[in-house]
Amino acid sequence: xxxxxxxxxxxxxxxxxxxxxxxxxxxxxxxxxxxxxxxxxxxxxxxxxxxxxxxxxxxxxxxxxxxxxxxxxxxxxxxxxxxxxxxxxxxxxxxxxxxxxxxxxxxxxxxxxxxxxxxxxxxxxxxxxxxxxxxxxxxxxxxxxxxxxxxxxxxxxxxxxxxxxxxxxxxxxxxxxxxxxxxxxxxxxxxxxxxxxxxxxxxxxxxxxxxxxxxxxxxxxxxxxxxxxxxxxxxxxxxxxxxxxxxxxxxxxxxxxxxxxxxxxxxxxxxxxxxxxxxxxxxxxxxxxxxxxxxxxxxxxxxxxxxxxxxxxxxxxxxxxxxxxxxxxxxxxxxxxxxxxxxxxxxxxxxxxxxxxxxxxxxxxxxxxxxxxxxxxxxxxxxxxxxxxxxxxxxxxxxxxxxxxxxxxxxxxxxxxxxxxxxxxxxxxxxxxxxxxxxxxxxxxxxxxxxxxxxxxxxxxxxxxxxxxxxxxxxxxxxxxxxxxxxxxxxxxxxxxxxxxxxxxxxxxxxxxxxxxxxxxxxxxxxxxxxxxxxxxxxxxxxxxxxxxxxxxxxxxxxxxxxxxxxxxxxxxxxxxxxxxxxxxxxx
Ligand code: FHN
Numbered sequence: 001x002x003x004x005x006x007x008x009x010x011x012x013x014x015x016x017x018x019x020x021x022x023x024x025x026x027x028x029x030x031x032x033x034x035x036x037x038x039x040x041x042x043x044x045x046x047x048x049x050x051x052x053x054x055x056x057x058x059x060x061x062x063x064x065x066x067x068x069x070x071x072x073x074x075x076x077x078x079x080x081x082x083x084x085x086x087x088x089x090x091x092x093x094x095x096x097x098x099x100x101x102x103x104x105x106x107x108x109x110x111x112x113x114x115x116x117x118x119x120x121x122x123x124x125x126x127x128x129x130x131x132x133x134x135x136x137x138x139x140x141x142x143x144x145x146x147x148x149x150x151x152x153x154x155x156x157x158x159x160x161x162x163x164x165x166x167x168x169x170x171x172x173x174x175x176x177x178x179x180x181x182x183x184x185x186x187x188x189x190x191x192x193x194x195x196x197x198x199x200x201x202x203x204x205x206x207x208x209x210x211x212x213x214x215x216x217x218x219x220x221x222x223x224x225x226x227x228x229x230x231x232x233x234x235x236x237x238x239x240x241x242x243x244x245x246x247x248x249x250x251x252x253x254x255x256x257x258x259x260x261x262x263x264x265x266x267x268x269x270x271x272x273x274x275x276x277x278x279x280x281x282x283x284x285x286x287x288x289x290x291x292x293x294x295x296x297x298x299x300x301x302x303x304x305x306x307x308x309x310x311x312x313x314x315x316x317x318x319x320x321x322x323x324x325x326x327x328x329x330x331x332x333x334x335x336x337x338x339x340x341x342x343x344x345x346x347x348x349x350x351x352x353x354x355x356x357x358x359x360x361x362x363x364x365x366x367x368x369x370x371x372x373x374x375x376x377x378x379x380x381x382x383x384x385x386x387x388x389x390x391x392x393x394x395x396x397x398x399x400x401x402x403x404x405x406x407x408x409x410x411x412x413x414x415x416x417x418x419x420x421x422x423x424x425x426x427x428x429x430x431x432x433x434x435x436x437x438x439x440x441x442x443x444x445x446x447x448x449x450x451x452x453x454x455x456x457x458x459x460x461x462x463x464x465x466x467x468x469x470x471x472x473x474x475x476x477x478x479x480x481x482x483x484x485x486x487x488x489x490x491x492x493x494x495x496x497x498x499x500x501x502x503x504x505x506x507x508x509x510x511x512x513x514x515x516x517x518x519x520x521x522x523x524x525x526x527x528x529x530x531x532x533x534x535x536x537x538x539x540x541x542x543x544x545x546x547x548x549x550x551x552x553x554x555x556x557x558x559x560x561x562x563x564x565x566x567x568x569x570x571x572x573x574x575x576x577x578x579x580x581x582x583x584x585x586x587x588x
Pocket of ligand 1: 059078080081227228268284291
């Protein structure tokens, strides 16, 4: 499992926070791309993207040559940040370009692999923070044609392959951070005199012409993926935003800076707990721990995790932009190919339950996720079952609408159903059709009625409140509480915002005084929070467990519940709160 939050993500949050504040009070005098469009036009523009659900991100550049090592030393962090992280002088970094010769580059094969995985669009880094352009730029010689032995534009054949295979293509462009072209920004300042210059000049002479190039030389560009708005004041951002008129229908993200919030919000390396209300959003994520290729990063997420992430994201109404970091020779590393194939195998059978669906109507499903489609007066619910029931009965808690049909998506076999006071019970075969996620399709002509999920106290008095059963109150883009990790070991993580809180609805059979324990982790010296049940409040705290991944059982104190029946148990950050990963609360 990956770390809860990296320093870099924190930096990004800090950079984005002012953007969020501006978003709360949109400026009316200077329109942004989103606000200039009528709602109907905007929906039309977003239509293909909302149906797509899965895309491929490609981070490729000169950094694939050092591939994470410099002067014989492994440089920690992200592969594409090596120039910055190892403070490599410009002249030395240029040597890597002289070795960048991707003779095995086969864009036809790349697009085929994306397509076979079920991906509907590709976004490639036309220029990353090292300033190196993958295209034949007239604005800077620091590009693949002029600075490498390969000498050919890398975007052109990709555009061609996408056109042939019906794949949509978008470009990532690092508009502010540029560690090569003079005047470009750098997160912790320049380390080489030759980087220095005027940022306004850099914007006018490099960024603007280059963005114009990528928007005019390559046909339809579906997405402009800005990244990291360091020092992007309103004036600089406005100039770049104005270029979007070169590609009517282009979708932009929220990372340009200035007052531009774009069309989509882009959680990085995490899945928001409850989606992002009122916004289109796209989680971008690596398959291991780096975007750009590193020879020694073997911390691969399993195919199961990636497929379940896709389902989780679709169930919250978002898109998944999954990253590939090709080698300097132009190949996808074998673990990536293997994962793309596994994703493709699953989407081939179950794509109907992903593409063109909308978010789940359920807040909590103890065994997996759901997606939905509405056509005319028919609602189709797709139940993605991760934890297949051992007793052959799948309870869909709280679902009381009359269901017309129930079948397995994999083989279209009908399933027997019964409506009970607890919800819909589906008779399922003993063995899951797919151990990763099996999809059951329900249809109804009735409006959906779903009762809230209530956790029942066990006959022995124990009450287990798992992360997967929590109602999570999180806030868009400000850091949020969310469940993450493997299905059987999930936690509420990224709980960086003290305004976020979590709760569980429970049914107490036996009133009494209970000891509350948590399974949790935090690297902070301590963290303080409040547990509330009705008017009972327990001020609790935990000490450091050493790391976000080091879970310990901690006793938090006692609380009295004096009445049987339904209660809400909530946890709020208190004075002295520090982020924690919370896997479980238990009352005994
Ligand atoms: O710094 C970059 C990073 O290298 C990578 O490109 C990611 C992808 O979303 N964006 C930035 C960090 O937010």
